[in-house]
Amino acid sequence: MAKKELSGAQILVKSLEAEGVDTIFGYPGGQALPIYDALYDADIRHILTRHEQGAAHAADGYARATGKPGVCLATSGPGATNLVTGIANAYMDSVPVVAVTGQVPRRLLGRDSFQEADIVGITMPITKHSYHVEDVSELAQVVKEAFHIATTGRPGPVLIDLPSDISLSKIEYREPEEICLPGYRPPADADPEQVIRAAGAIAGAERPVIYAGGGVVISGAHEELLRFAELLAAPVCTTLMGLGSFPGNHPLSLGMLGMHGTKYANYAVTECDLLIAVGARFDDRVTGKPETFAPEAKIIHIDIDPAEVGKNVRVDIPVVGDVKRVLNQLLAVLQPRLGEAWKKKIEHWKKEYPLTYCEKGELKPQEIIREIYNLTGGDARITTEVGQHQMWTAQYYTFTRPRSFISSGGLGAMGFGMPAAIGVQVGCPEEVVFDVAGDGSIQMNIQELCTAVNYELPINVAIIDNGYLGMVRQWQELFYNRRYSQSELRNPDFVKLAEAYGAEGIRVTKRAGVAPALEQAIRSSKPVMIDFIVDREENVLPMVPPGGSLSKMIG
Amino acid sequence: MTHTLSVLVHNTPGVLARIAGLFSRRGFNIDSLAVGRTHDPTVSRMTIVVEGDDQILEQVTKQLHKLIDVIKISDITKDVYVDRELVMIKVHAEAAARAEIMQLVDIFRARIVDVGRKSLTIEVTGNEGKINAFEDCLRPFGIKELVRTGKIAMLRGLRSSSVDKENSHKEEDVD
Numbered sequence: 001m002a003k004k005e006l007s008g009a010q011i012l013v014k015s016l017e018a019e020g021v022d023t024i025f026g027y028p029g030g031q032a033l034p035i036y037d038a039l040y041d042a043d044i045r046h047i048l049t050r051h052e053q054g055a056a057h058a059a060d061g062y063a064r065a066t067g068k069p070g071v072c073l074a075t076s077g078p079g080a081t082n083l084v085t086g087i088a089n090a091y092m093d094s095v096p097v098v099a100v101t102g103q104v105p106r107r108l109l110g111r112d113s114f115q116e117a118d119i120v121g122i123t124m125p126i127t128k129h130s131y132h133v134e135d136v137s138e139l140a141q142v143v144k145e146a147f148h149i150a151t152t153g154r155p156g157p158v159l160i161d162l163p164s165d166i167s168l169s170k171i172e173y174r175e176p177e178e179i180c181l182p183g184y185r186p187p188a189d190a191d192p193e194q195v196i197r198a199a200g201a202i203a204g205a206e207r208p209v210i211y212a213g214g215g216v217v218i219s220g221a222h223e224e225l226l227r228f229a230e231l232l233a234a235p236v237c238t239t240l241m242g243l244g245s246f247p248g249n250h251p252l253s254l255g256m257l258g259m260h261g262t263k264y265a266n267y268a269v270t271e272c273d274l275l276i277a278v279g280a281r282f283d284d285r286v287t288g289k290p291e292t293f294a295p296e297a298k299i300i301h302i303d304i305d306p307a308e309v310g311k312n313v314r315v316d317i318p319v320v321g322d323v324k325r326v327l328n329q330l331l332a333v334l335q336p337r338l339g340e341a342w343k344k345k346i347e348h349w350k351k352e353y354p355l356t357y358c359e360k361g362e363l364k365p366q367e368i369i370r371e372i373y374n375l376t377g378g379d380a381r382i383t384t385e386v387g388q389h390q391m392w393t394a395q396y397y398t399f400t401r402p403r404s405f406i407s408s409g410g411l412g413a414m415g416f417g418m419p420a421a422i423g424v425q426v427g428c429p430e431e432v433v434f435d436v437a438g439d440g441s442i443q444m445n446i447q448e449l450c451t452a453v454n455y456e457l458p459i460n461v462a463i464i465d466n467g468y469l470g471m472v473r474q475w476q477e478l479f480y481n482r483r484y485s486q487s488e489l490r491n492p493d494f495v496k497l498a499e500a501y502g503a504e505g506i507r508v509t510k511r512a513g514v515a516p517a518l519e520q521a522i523r524s525s526k527p528v529m530i531d532f533i534v535d536r537e538e539n540v541l542p543m544v545p546p547g548g549s550l551s552k553m554i555g
Numbered sequence: 556m557t558h559t560l561s562v563l564v565h566n567t568p569g570v571l572a573r574i575a576g577l578f579s580r581r582g583f584n585i586d587s588l589a590v591g592r593t594h595d596p597t598v599s600r601m602t603i604v605v606e607g608d609d610q611i612l613e614q615v616t617k618q619l620h621k622l623i624d625v626i627k628i629s630d631i632t633k634d635v636y637v638d639r640e641l642v643m644i645k646v647h648a649e650a651a652a653r654a655e656i657m658q659l660v661d662i663f664r665a666r667i668v669d670v671g672r673k674s675l676t677i678e679v680t681g682n683e684g685k686i687n688a689f690e691d692c693l694r695p696f697g698i699k700e701l702v703r704t705g706k707i708a709m710l711r712g713l714r715s716s717s718v719d720k721e722n723s724h725k726e727e728d729v730d
Contacts, residue, residue, distance in 0.1 A: 128621075132569070183564075183622070305621070307614070307620065
């Protein structure tokens with residue numbers, strides 16, 4: 001008896017199931033119809049967003065919260081181009097996302113056909129890899145490879161572009177073969193010689209500082225990092241992406257470093273004699289002026305991506321490997337050390353230069369973040385949009401566990417937070433999820449509130465509403481002589497808008513209203529949007545002016 | 556300075572665009588590029604000649620390593636290698652000038668591959684120096700057209716920049 005033939009679309013769905021995919025975020029359209037038809041019979045939950053960008057960000061948020069790859073699906077042309085910001089975002093923050101796009105049938109390729117876009121070409125610089133499927137017989141193998149590439153080594157987005165005639169053509173299904181990619185061998189263990197060199201430098205250091213980035217979260221190395229820091233009695237600062245990789249309430253925690261980092265983190269980095277970078281990439285928002293970054297320090301750089309070594313700053317001892325494995329390699333050879341004088345100096349800085357804001361006058365953004373922290377016991381999953389509210393969240397919500405802070409770091413994409421929160425809530429249905437938003441950012445993907453309502457996802461949105469594109473206004477105040485060009489916003493009534501979508505809307509204008517509104521939101525089984533009217537011209541401080549030295553902060 | 560990169564890639568559509576993109580994004584102009592299949596039909600060899608800051612080029616090389624379709628990269632600039640380029644030159648050649656041109660062809664061990672009423676087409680292979688010298692010699696006669704393949708290169712002796720089938724992994728020849 002002949003084996004049953006499957007269509008390309010059915011093979012795609014079967015291959016996704018084989019990869020353990022249980023959720024897809026997507027939006028149908030012409031050339032994706034065969035795929036959607038196959039999904040109709042599948043055991044995969046499909047979340048219909050209201051915009052493809054929302055689908056890409058939701059898949060990204062899902063991946064960051066769960067550690068599993070996120071999958072998004074769109075049609076050809078505009079469906080595919082609407083994914084682009086989401087794919088770029090996942091690329092910059094090394095998030096495993098597999099994006100599947102419908103494509104016009106092969107006979108129409110390259111003819112400017114209706115809804116044709118060269119999405120493989122467009123996304124080439126923002127994907128880890130991409131596939132244009134040219135034969136249905138290779139599809140199962142492509143899907144297997146795509147997930148392997150997206151999730152291993154330094155993770156990243158992989159695109160699969162699938163012409164609709166291939167989705168429709170039938171073939172006898174064959175299991176994919178073992179993956180053989182001679183050009184792709186991500187490193188795992190580090191060169192033992194480099195580990196010994198690093199251990200030697202650590203043993204000889206008097207003022208070490210650990211600088212932890214998103215790689216610690218991705219690698220699942222937070223426990224190793226804690227042991228490493230405690231063994232060395234070395235203070236730990238984290239990047240934005242590294243928040244939660246080290247408990248923010250630990251005595252050795254310095255909080256975030258860089259442009260809006262704590263003064264004590266930036267002073268510690270400036271005066272340390274050994275900087276141990278762990279899964280971080282010396283972004284310009286971290287280093288400020290690279291020439292004056294950690295000027296007295298030897299730098300050890302632990303990272304899985306050899307291309308990061310020496311990219312932005314000089315590195316003395318590169319250790320290329322998976323962060324978790326390298327930390328274990330180091331833990332096996334290191335002796336405990338005590339650095340009383342350095343510890344005292346850090347404690348002095350912490351006491352002298354704490355994060356502060358004025359709690360008088362109008363409602364302050366910082367106190368809202370603190371209240372969210374207090375009411376959730378630091379246990380919520382927090383997403384953000386991009387801007388002032390994002391930095392206040394990074395500064396004032398004390399993140400204590402990995403994958404609890406989910407934010408667009410590298411790309412800085414406004415509109416990320418709400419769809420990401422949807423992805424997070426889908427992946428973590430029992431947990432409290434907050435999107436801390438600005439009144440500008442929230443409007444970039446506000447349509448996704450409808451998605452949250454449709455799927456009964458009880459996300460909470462806290463809008464820090466100052467009637468400005470706040471970060472733009474802050475830079476105009478500081479660097480453009482208060483010329484507020486195009487940064488003031490006239491907004492809709494967010495409460496009515498929330499209600500129109502079928503969510504709950506609350507407006508808070510006074511300090512006393514903050515906690516009750518947040519409590520109501522956490523209790524509610526519906527999505528809730530809270531419009532916090534705050535002090536209009538509050539600034540994010542301290543601040544290292546762009547391109548400046550970390551030791552020279554404003555505020 | 557000028558670098559010669561020998562790059563082994565999977566012979567797939569798009570691989571050239573991926574590689575070219577990494578250079579153009581950093582403002583590098585590729586001086587010459589020669590691509591062709593190797594003895595393994597699934598693998599192509601690219602010989603890329605590019606000029607640029609050493610440090611930035613090292614970064615580009617690292618980024619090239621990250622491409623899934625790139626199997627191996629060797630910056631052979633500082634190695635001992637043989638390199639060749641094939642050039643075809645169509646030169647203006649009235650009857651009176653032909654003898655002199657043919658003499659030059661002999662000296663440079665070039666070959667005449669086509670004869671027109673007022674022109675000769677000459678093929679010459681060699682390294683950059685030889686080809687430049689030949690071009691200079693022909694210039695006074697009037698060069699009507701010049702086509703060059705771009706440089707191809709191979710390490711001298713037993714060393715190779717091919718993939719070792721037993722132990723195929725990305726490596727950069729630095730020694």
